[in-house]
Amino acid sequence: xxxxxxxxxxxxxxxxxxxxAGKNFSLPILDNVLIKTFQNFLTLSGTNLELGxxxxxxxxxxxxxxxxxxxxxxxxLINFLPDEKIYLESKNNTLFVSxxxxxxxxxxxxxxxxxxxxxxxxxxxFIEVNNLPFLQGLSKILNFCSTSQTHxxxxxxxxxxxxxxxxxxxxxxxxxAKKDLYYQEKISKDYSFILPQRTVRELTNILSEKDSKSxxxxxxxxxxxxxxxxxxxxxxxFSFPQFRxxxxxxxxxxxxxQEIIPISYQTRAVLNKNDFLNQIKTASLFSGKINRIKIKIxxxxxxxxxxxxxxxxxxxxxSLSGEIKGQSIEISFNSKFLIDGLLNLEGQRxxxxxxxxxxxxxxxxDQDSSYIYIVMPxxx
Numbered sequence: 001x002x003x004x005x006x007x008x009x010x011x012x013x014x015x016x017x018x019x020x021a022g023k024n025f026s027l028p029i030l031d032n033v034l035i036k037t038f039q040n041f042l043t044l045s046g047t048n049l050e051l052g053x054x055x056x057x058x059x060x061x062x063x064x065x066x067x068x069x070x071x072x073x074x075x076x077l078i079n080f081l082p083d084e085k086i087y088l089e090s091k092n093n094t095l096f097v098s099x100x101x102x103x104x105x106x107x108x109x110x111x112x113x114x115x116x117x118x119x120x121x122x123x124x125x126f127i128e129v130n131n132l133p134f135l136q137g138l139s140k141i142l143n144f145c146s147t148s149q150t151h152x153x154x155x156x157x158x159x160x161x162x163x164x165x166x167x168x169x170x171x172x173x174x175x176x177a178k179k180d181l182y183y184q185e186k187i188s189k190d191y192s193f194i195l196p197q198r199t200v201r202e203l204t205n206i207l208s209e210k211d212s213k214s215x216x217x218x219x220x221x222x223x224x225x226x227x228x229x230x231x232x233x234x235x236x237x238f239s240f241p242q243f244r245x246x247x248x249x250x251x252x253x254x255x256x257x258q259e260i261i262p263i264s265y266q267t268r269a270v271l272n273k274n275d276f277l278n279q280i281k282t283a284s285l286f287s288g289k290i291n292r293i294k295i296k297i298x299x300x301x302x303x304x305x306x307x308x309x310x311x312x313x314x315x316x317x318x319s320l321s322g323e324i325k326g327q328s329i330e331i332s333f334n335s336k337f338l339i340d341g342l343l344n345l346e347g348q349r350x351x352x353x354x355x356x357x358x359x360x361x362x363x364x365x366d367q368d369s370s371y372i373y374i375v376m377p378x379x380x
Contacts, residue, residue, distance in 0.1 A: 001037055001065025001090040005057070007083050007099075010042075013055030014075040016206055016243070017046035020053060021071035032068035034114045035088070035095070037061045041240060045117055046071055051199050052117035052246040053206075056238075066111035069095050077104060118246050120230050126221040127161060127187055131233070134220055135207040137168050137179040138200055140344045140371055145197040146172040153252035157200045161191040169257050170197075175337050176260060177344070180370040191224055194250040203231055206243050218242075227251075260374060262360055265353035267297055267326035269304055270366065273350045276304075277342045279318045283308040284335035286316045292378050293335045297354070299324045308335070331357050332378040338363075341373035 017033050024030040034045040042059040045052065067090040074095075078086070081099060089096045090108070097104045138157070146154035151173075160167040166181045207215065217237070223230040228248050232241035283293045288310030296305040302324045309315030331354060342350065347367035354361045363373040 001035070001067060001088070002063035003037060003042060003059045003061045003088050005042055005059040005086055005088065007078060007081055007086050009057040009059070010086060011075070011078050012209065013044040013057060013243075014071070014078055016202070016209070017044055017053050017055060018071040018075040019205065020048050020051055020202060021046050022048070024048075029068060029109055029113050029115070031070055031072070032109055032114065033071040033074060034066065034068050034111060035090075036066040036111065037064045045114075047115055047117050049115060050196065050248050051202060053202065054117065054244045054246075056240045056242055065090055067093065067095055067108045068111050068114050069106050069108040074106060077106070118225070118228060118230075120223050121225060123223070126223045126232075127166075127183075127191075129166065129181065129183070129220050129222065131207055131215045131218045131220055133181055135204060135215065137166075137181050138204050138207075140179050141168050141170040141177040142197065142200055142204060143340070144170040144172055144175055144177045148172075151252075152250055153194055153254055156194040156196045156250045158254045158257070159191075159193050159195060161187060163187055163190065169254070171255070171257065171260075174334070174376050175341065176257060176374040177341070178257065178261070178372050178374075182370075192254070193224070193229060194252065194254055195229065195247060196250055199245070199247040203245055206233060206245065260360060261372065262353065262355050262362055262374075264355075265326065265362070266356055266359075267299070267329050267354040268324070269297055269352040269354075270323040271304065271320065271350055271352060272322070273342060273345060273348055273365075275320050276350065276352075277339065279306050279320060280335055280338050280342070282318060283316055284339070286310055286313050287335050288312065290378075291335045291337075292332050293338075294330065294332045296328075296330045297324060298328055299326055300328075326354075329354055329357065331361075333361070333375060334378055337375045341375060344371065344373060346371075 021031050036043045041056050043056050045054040084099050087098045093108050095106045158169040163186050168179045170177050218235050221232040231245040233243040234241045283306045287293050287308040293308040302321050305319040307317050341363045345365040347365045349366045351364050351366055360374045
């Protein structure tokens with residue numbers, strides 16, 4: 001293999017792929033990135049056997065070939081180099097890397113030993129989504145998956161493809177986040193799967209590499225296969241996908257989250273988001289190790305009060321006004337859970353719906369009905 005490539009184009013793929021390569025003493029080849037040429041393209045691939053990522057970029061190919069190289073070592077080397085043309089050549093499982101003022105040799109492993117990354121079998125069956133709302137939607141639900149090994153189906157993000165929209169859902173049993181993304185064209189068939197949180201995180205990392213302007217020139221194609229799914233990030237000006245991500249799916253049945261979402265409320269407070277958020281953060285300073293804060297809502301006075309205390313730090317009381325209707329209530333929440341939900345809401349005014357001391361509470365923006373965050377109260 002012999003080629004010339006622009007350093008930034010090379011780095012763009014390595015920065016993603018080296019994240020899924022790690023110390024694997026039983027199978028050292030998984031620490032490596034597969035470097036392979038195809039026509040006028042250089043491809044970089046990495047896998048941890050659960051997740052595989054491939055990257056395509058243009059290069060001047062003088063001689064085709066392939067080799068695997070330790071991903072983190074190669075990335076660190078390229079990261080320190082100046083922005084210039086890089087010359088790559090492989091001989092006897094060694095990669096020779098050179099530029100105007102440097103020469104390096106990196107020992108690799110035979111490409112034939114690299115695990116096979118699954119390929120798309122039917123390229124005609126896919127659903128296409130716009131990258132910017134897709135990234136924003138994933139970012140709003142990514143961090144609320146369960147870390148428990150008891151219910152594995154809760155450890156991933158639920159993708160529910162309906163005819164008019166895609167519902168993204170995550171829950172850890174204490175809170176639930178749901179984001180709706182609407183297609184430009186309806187789809188003919190419903191699909192659903194549970195994607196591991198690690199895969200969703202890597203997918204958002206890939207999408208986040210684009211700036212706010214360039215991301216609008218990219219779309220994502222989603223391909224379904226039995227027990228696995230593929231995501232292709234494609235530029236309008238590029239005949240090949242820039243990135244392809246292949247992932248195994250989590251087996252199991254996702255809970256019926258629609259039954260959890262309240263369709264009514266007993267108490268509703270419309271509040272200034274920043275004022276509410278700042279008071280919760282302040283109260284959390286005195287909430288102790290369990291992060292518990294108490295909220296009292298008095299509709300007659302249009303007043304919401306917060307209280308927290310701990311033997312170690314002391315106590316604090318505060319209040320803010322809002323548009324409140326319904327029943328008076330005193331209720332406790334985990335302050336961290338409330339903060340996480342509020343940080344994902346758009347706009348300056350939020351709606352806080354409550355359903356008694358033991359029922360689920362709902363946070364939503366009055367400007368965006370496509371995202372809701374549900375949190376369970378802490379029992380007294």
